[in-house]
Amino acid sequence: MATSRRGRAKADSGPVSLEQIEREAVRLFSEKTYPVVGMRDISDAVGLLPGSLYVHIRSKEDLLLKIVERGVGSYLDALLPLAESTEPARDRLREAVLTYMHTLDATLAQTKVAVFQWRYLNEENRRQVAHLRQQYEDIFHKIVESGISSGEFTKPKNPKVTIFGLIGLLNSTMHWYSPEGGLSATEVGENLADLILDGLDAH
Amino acid sequence: MATSRRGRAKADSGPVSLEQIEREAVRLFSEKTYPVVGMRDISDAVGLLPGSLYVHIRSKEDLLLKIVERGVGSYLDALLPLAESTEPARDRLREAVLTYMHTLDATLAQTKVAVFQWRYLNEENRRQVAHLRQQYEDIFHKIVESGISSGEFTKPKNPKVTIFGLIGLLNSTMHWYSPEGGLSATEVGENLADLILDGLDAH
DNA sequence: CCTACCGATCGGTAGG
DNA sequence: CCTACCGATCGGTAGG
Numbered sequence: 069m070a071t072s073r074r075g076r077a078k079a080d081s082g083p084v085s086l087e088q089i090e091r092e093a094v095r096l097f098s099e100k101t102y103p104v105v106g107m108r109d110i111s112d113a114v115g116l117l118p119g120s121l122y123v124h125i126r127s128k129e130d131l132l133l134k135i136v137e138r139g140v141g142s143y144l145d146a147l148l149p150l151a152e153s154t155e156p157a158r159d160r161l162r163e164a165v166l167t168y169m170h171t172l173d174a175t176l177a178q179t180k181v182a183v184f185q186w187r188y189l190n191e192e193n194r195r196q197v198a199h200l201r202q203q204y205e206d207i208f209h210k211i212v213e214s215g216i217s218s219g220e221f222t223k224p225k226n227p228k229v230t231i232f233g234l235i236g237l238l239n240s241t242m243h244w245y246s247p248e249g250g251l252s253a254t255e256v257g258e259n260l261a262d263l264i265l266d267g268l269d270a271h
Numbered sequence: 272m273a274t275s276r277r278g279r280a281k282a283d284s285g286p287v288s289l290e291q292i293e294r295e296a297v298r299l300f301s302e303k304t305y306p307v308v309g310m311r312d313i314s315d316a317v318g319l320l321p322g323s324l325y326v327h328i329r330s331k332e333d334l335l336l337k338i339v340e341r342g343v344g345s346y347l348d349a350l351l352p353l354a355e356s357t358e359p360a361r362d363r364l365r366e367a368v369l370t371y372m373h374t375l376d377a378t379l380a381q382t383k384v385a386v387f388q389w390r391y392l393n394e395e396n397r398r399q400v401a402h403l404r405q406q407y408e409d410i411f412h413k414i415v416e417s418g419i420s421s422g423e424f425t426k427p428k429n430p431k432v433t434i435f436g437l438i439g440l441l442n443s444t445m446h447w448y449s450p451e452g453g454l455s456a457t458e459v460g461e462n463l464a465d466l467i468l469d470g471l472d473a474h
Numbered sequence: 475c476c477t478a479c480c481g482a483t484c485g486g487t488a489g490g
Numbered sequence: 491c492c493t494a495c496c497g498a499t500c501g502g503t504a505g506g
Contacts, residue, residue: 244435
């Protein structure tokens with residue numbers, strides 16, 4: 069016989085760890101979204117029977133919550149230093165865009181789950197996550213506002229639209245960026261920073 | 272008794288039309304996403320029993336397909352004239368951003384379904400939709416490329432990143448824009464067009 | 475970590 | 491458009 073358990077997807081390699089379960093869950097959630105991934109899909113991927121997953125996790129909801137929190141946390145860890153820095157806002161913004169792209173490159177699947185699928189959490193867990201998301205958005209808010217008040221940036225009619233636009237532009241990269249694609253995270257970041265800082269117009 | 276049928280959500284008003292079903296489906300799919308909306312949610316919303324929906328529609332999948340096709344179609348109808356126009360690229364791009372925002376304002380819920388939930392269609396239907404999506408992206412491709420080759424726009428290191436960025440920026444507005452919010456679609460559009468054309472930097 | 479199973483819910487249909 | 495129902499699948503659990 070090829071394997072010792074039904075449904076095992078990989079060669080036998082000792083007991084299954086929580087990390088393995090979470091890794092497969094991130095992959096499956098990012099590919100197919102939370103509601104259409106069944107616990108049986110996850111158990112198949114790690115080579116357990118469905119009920120055995122509950123030795124390692126408490127619930128499907130819990131699994132999603134941890135992934136979302138780690139996902140947002142990755143960006144907070146990487147970007148928070150740039151919010152407090154005293155460098156020129158232009159440099160900090162460019163650095164933030166590059167840092168965003170490098171974080172995306174390292175955690176693409178986790179990012180897809182964190183940015184869009186927190187909506188499937190229950191109300192209490194969504195509130196937890198809203199806190200983290202707010203901190204994340206505040207980083208860009210601070211950088212842009214400091215550039216406006218220092219005169220480095222042209223004051224937009226409505227800074228909030230500009231900040232939401234900037235965040236939306238960055239978040240949208242996860243729909244087409246791939247580490248295996250022809251463009252490096254740095255190349256994409258430089259290009260987007262150019263667009264945000266200088267615009268398209270040749271004036 | 273208050274109503275003549277169980278589960279009826281609204282006052283009795285004659286037979287249910289296909290348009291009513293589609294309207295409630297758009298609302299529910301946009302609020303909760305396709306996989307977590309049951310046919311029973313839709314039938315409750317229009318005041319039918321679940322099985323009776325199939326007098327009007329063929330399947331849940333069919334309902335989604337029609338909504339997605341109409342959603343993308345709204346943008347194609349509004350934006351296609353701008354792809355062929357001979358006006359300066361700067362004017363066409365600003366006009367395209369404003370037209371995008373006005374279309375979003377008129378069809379917000381439908382847009383949310385069309386832009387993100389086509390992934391739940393089966394392979395054959397996804398191929399249909401991919402065609403429409405490609406036409407939509409080509410509009411921005413044409414405008415930006417014509418501005419680059421005419422010298423109106425600074426040539427980006429990689430125009431594809433710029434075009435994907437532009438499309439992503441526009442698509443991301445549906446996550447925070449609301450017709451009931453404090454900002455009009457025109458105000459948002461002007462601000463985003465300023466950002467894309469002139470950037471943040473005061474040079 | 476498996477065996478065996480639970481109640482709930484899903485999209486959809488036959489027959490009227 | 492309703493009545494009555496189908497097989498399939500869902501997240502999760504008791505007991506070992």
